[in-house]
Amino acid sequence: MILFGIDIGGTTVKIGAFKEDRTLIEKWEIPTKSNSVLEDISQAIHTFLQKESISIEEIYGFGIGIPGIVKDGIAVSCVNLGWQNRNIKQEFEKALGFQKPIIVLNDANMAAYGEAAFCDLKLASAIFITLGTGVGGGIIVHNQILEGTMGLAGELGHILIDSTYNFQCSCGAIGCLETLASTKGMRNLVQFYQKKYSTRLILNESLTTKDIIDAAKEGDPLAHQVFEEAMNALARALASLSVIINPDAFIIGGGISNAKDFLLNTITKKYKEVCIKQAQDIPIYLAKLKNDAGIFGACAYLIQKKFEVERNGKC
Amino acid sequence: MILFGIDIGGTTVKIGAFKEDRTLIEKWEIPTKSNSVLEDISQAIHTFLQKESISIEEIYGFGIGIPGIVKDGIAVSCVNLGWQNRNIKQEFEKALGFQKPIIVLNDANMAAYGEAAFCDLKLASAIFITLGTGVGGGIIVHNQILEGTMGLAGELGHILIDSTYNFQCSCGAIGCLETLASTKGMRNLVQFYQKKYSTRLILNESLTTKDIIDAAKEGDPLAHQVFEEAMNALARALASLSVIINPDAFIIGGGISNAKDFLLNTITKKYKEVCIKQAQDIPIYLAKLKNDAGIFGACAYLIQKKFEVERNGKC
Incomplete structure (x- = not known):
């Protein structure tokens, strides 16, 4: 077939x-x-x-x-x-x-299923979170994609993190994860902190996550602070998810995942600092399939559903 | 049987x-x-x-x-x-x-299943949150109790809400829901705000949620502020859960649910203010089974599992 x-x-x-x-x-x-x-x-x-x-x-x-x-x-x-x-x-x-x-x-739900299904480990539950222009995600539990009563499950960009910064999200709320940990969010943080530090970053619409991370790696103090705050927000979101879903693993995708070990080391350290101690060992992976996650996920989910239909259909 | x-x-x-x-x-x-x-x-x-x-x-x-x-x-x-x-x-x-x-x-997971299964509506997914000395909870998705990879799913008291108050939780983290929306949490808030208002509340170990809510109903300004802040925290937790799990309903139990309409009206209003607009219609109910939720839930879950065993067993 x-x-x-x-x-x-x-x-x-x-x-x-x-x-x-x-x-x-x-x-x-x-x-x-x-x-x-x-x-x-x-x-x-x-x-x-x-x-x-x-x-x-x-x-x-x-x-x-x-x-x-x-x-x-x-x-x-x-x-x-x-x-x-x-x-x-x-x-x-x-x-x-x-x-x-x-x-x-x-699409993010399909990508989540792809990253979980094609992970080296067999994951029955996983949370996929994608950091790009915005923040999206998908949740797998009991080998099923969580769709939600209105189709909103896994819209992880709108987890409310912190109202300290008072950044308003496109959804209208204050303090969504997306206002801190996406490209838009990091630009918010650049604006917030720019008077505090001397920097080589120039705040405009072409400022990318890559620019910020590259500058942070090179020791730019503003870029460093912005990246730290974005990762603090992400770590708090993962810590909350660790006691809500308590997944087998977290998988991080989107443009920011190109920062590889720099991202993974930072977020793993920060996650362990803020989560409850019993949840410290949930592993955090980088997405592997990237732009192909959607088609691979759609294939794997179809096969999962085919298996279920065959199993239940015989009854 | x-x-x-x-x-x-x-x-x-x-x-x-x-x-x-x-x-x-x-x-x-x-x-x-x-x-x-x-x-x-x-x-x-x-x-x-x-x-x-x-x-x-x-x-x-x-x-x-x-x-x-x-x-x-x-x-x-x-x-x-x-x-x-x-x-x-x-x-x-x-x-x-x-x-x-x-x-x-x-036990909270069993109670969650009981409240969802014996609700007037047929709920395939629900989030049960219990506010008492601490905050606990349970999550039902696809008619299944979510247990989690370490058994931590539904430990909703440790959702990280806000670090504004800097209240430390028994788990070690700062800003868990439990530090704001439980009896312990409301005592934290009484202490935080007590110098700001004249009040009849006396802060000691025997100060209960009921005392605070009764005083709030009677117009005590400190009690009013404390209850508002506890409900703001709960509303933010529910708003996050509405885009994570996107359940058919929220069900609130524990001692605080004795405040009935006073609680329900406040939390429903606050939830609608902070959630994304597509999730505004998720209903919030008060727990019905109360102390019997655990035994009813255990019975209902056994029957669900019996049904699954029979269905899959025939294959």
Whole structure:
């Protein structure tokens, strides 16, 4: 059987064709055109099937990650694509012209499942947290993606951390993790601390996390303070999650994970300082699959669901 | 079939005998003697069986809640009873003298399952938070109790809320929910604010949550401020949980829930103010089963597990 993992992003759609043993047959990308994206994916799938001489009978199904709030296959809200309350499962089935199992989930949730499933250890529960322009995440418990009653589970950027700085989040709240530990958050911190230190950082829209981390590594005092505060916020979020979900592992992804050991050593040390002592041994890993996490996760989750259907279906 | 729900507390053990349709046959209590508690429970069960002429064949199993950290039937740590790394499942089986399914879990987790399962609505996911001397809790997702990799899931008293007050928790961390929203926490807040207001509250070890809430209702300005701050902390915890677990409902129990509408109106208003707008409609309920939540939860969870065993066992 062949499974497709599909990750719809704001600019490109990643598509992966997998065998049932989770090995990748081929992956490719097509541009995201918001008015025809599902038809374009369907077209790409049909072209692939023809090229590889694969029949529709050989397809098990499709896992699709989309950048927004998803509940029961409905894109409740997906700002980047201008979608609201659209039944993606139904629409994609129509575009395909045939019926197969389709799972639609939030893209960070799919990526979380990918990073957990393809981790060297077998993780039945994991928390994936991605630090980029914003902060996103996904939670796996009992080998299942946690979707939540409104599709909001794993929206870890909106964990309330600390109101000390009084930074307002795009969601309206004060002190969300995203206001401190994302690129936007680190810019907030640069602004907050910039009068206190001499620095080579220039605060503008092109200031990246990489710029800040590179400067911190080179001893820039402002960059150092900003990175420390961002990591303090992340450590407090992980400490709270350690007593809420108490996962097998934390996995950190997104642009910031390129800082590798510098990030991992700092966050591991800070986490151990603030968590309760019984939770100190929860390991923190860096994401491995990166941009491919979504398609690998969608494939692995489809296989997990296939297994469950087969097990329960026999009853 | 007969099921037993057992809730081991620091001073008494509650025992409930249930039918398979979750109706209670009888409930009673025995004193907790930490050096013979499992034997005492076994003795009580045998006495009940004899009195009711119930044979061992008619028993489905036992659900046991204990006041400590539990993982895979092992009491990892149970300070009140002086237990550490004791295999309760095995020891209770030995005390009973016969083998039946036994589930051992943390008492707050069992209570959480009870409050969710016996709620008027059918809740597949819920967060139970109990405010008493300390703060405890339990989390239900996909109809399962979340135990966590170390048995720490649902230890909601140690969610890190705010370091503004710099209150240290018994766990060592600064700013845990318990340092603000428990009886201990409210005493911290009384001490912090007492110079600011004239008040009739007297800060000592006998000052209860009820005293503070009663005074707040009567317009005592210190009591009002303390209650507001405790509820702000709780609201921030619920807001974070709304984007982590995104449960079907929050359920509040413990001594503070006796304040009923005064509590419910305040926390509901504050929650809606700080949560992201998509999560505003998650309902907040007061616990209904109270002291019986543990035995009812143990019974309901045993039945859920029995159902799963039967379903999967046929495959």
